[in-house]
Amino acid sequence: MGIIKTASHNPLQNHLLAVLPAEIFDSISAQLELIPMPLGEILYESGGQLQHVYFPTTSILSLHYVMESGATAEIAGVGNEGMLGISIFMGGNTTPSRAIVQTGGHGYRLKTRLMLEEFNRCGPMMRLMLRYTQALITQISQTAVCNRHHSVEQQLCRWLLLTLDRLPSNELTMTQELVASMLGVRREGITETAGNLQRAGLISYRRGHITVIDRAGLEKYTCECYNVVKQEFHRLLSDTGTLNRPAVKHKIHSTL
Amino acid sequence: MGIIKTASHNPLQNHLLAVLPAEIFDSISAQLELIPMPLGEILYESGGQLQHVYFPTTSILSLHYVMESGATAEIAGVGNEGMLGISIFMGGNTTPSRAIVQTGGHGYRLKTRLMLEEFNRCGPMMRLMLRYTQALITQISQTAVCNRHHSVEQQLCRWLLLTLDRLPSNELTMTQELVASMLGVRREGITETAGNLQRAGLISYRRGHITVIDRAGLEKYTCECYNVVKQEFHRLLSDTGTLNRPAVKHKIHSTL
């Protein structure tokens, strides 16, 4: 069983690794280490040092800030579209946040030193990482905006959709308690809003499992924040033909 | 008058320009263009193209997201500690936000092309810009957290302190209406909380002017978010001795 299962893993399930030019991917692929990422594992603690950068494939990570009171709030999520460890190359080496596994699964990791070596060549790897960082900034910004102006119900929809986009199926393994801690609200608030969504026929759930039934419906209930994030990720990380040359001033993209 | 006033302006009033190695600063200083930044001017509109990057000296800029409803929320502020235009080198070229002058004053601008040329040398300029970007990410993250968990009063204190840190005096020229639109709350909410702070002897204000009387007191009223942001900026942008070499794995800093 172990062998068959392992054989189904592939670094290219991570989108960032997948869009790297072949020669760069080949140069690091032997150093990519497949690791399980069990639910709840803390990959990074505020102020700590990362020994590896992580590329999730089937898992989803969550970047949190943990307040002095112990309350938490999600800053951003990281799935197979992204990676954990940007502070490695941005220069600070640490961040005041925590990274925790939100959905158990697998991913690949790469030693910090190797990532830095490749980044410092100032080639496609660097440009890809910076683009991803830019997309991450949009995600964080939109979290800030959403926290300010939107209802718990809208935020739950946004969060479900973003999470769904990172998963192969339409079911997430997730207690209401956990969702609540992600959004930084009460568990009862999730019970209530999830109940509304279920009555509206958009989702169904049972103890620890949420299934999205009507994805299009969810998109109608959610706020604009979801689409802003989604489109920005698409804009920044799909047109990868330009990774091979330094950014220069050029004509306006037709992507928006 | 014009000449005397102009003579008091200096690009080195901007901290990022000030910590650049002398040879790099010298190579761009002739291209730095002093410009007035009047209150309310929109330097950048969502999805637009920046022709210049901006280094505020006596002005303060605000990065906003403008919602479909027209409501706004501040994502981050930019004063003489920073610069506007990171999307230029991060790769996306545009962002889904707006940049507006929050406190009138002056700043310097540099043509996008020149900034890119220097950035693409992958030397100290690049490393400085990436560090600043990392600090900005912390600021945005903390905005998200603060929006989620803290009262308007705490947020107002945080915002006042962050703004004060970017100004030479202890007085800000700012209507309650404007403050409200920054924080994304009602104007009446600011009237009320500012009234509380005034009664507590921390600030005083009159039509369009807020004066901080007891800075230490404000720091007690504010939430942890202020210090997180402040310390992170200090950590990332004060130790500039390492700008001359690529980041490598090294001993843990003793700064936190």
Place this chain on the structure above:
DNA sequence: TTGGTTCCGTGCGGTAACACACATTACACT
């Protein structure tokens, strides 16, 4: 089948911030 534990549902009172309406005041300008 039977506990036991974790998760979910619900009710109730409290409160911070909202939306709207309108009174009042400070300042700028002539």
Place this chain on the structure above:
DNA sequence: AGTGTAATGTGTGTTACCGCACGGAACCAA
């Protein structure tokens, strides 16, 4: 000095979310 406008103060009712308490149900393991 007077006047108009922009800014600030205040009141009223509403709502979304919170904190707490506890009942009930689903799943697990023996």
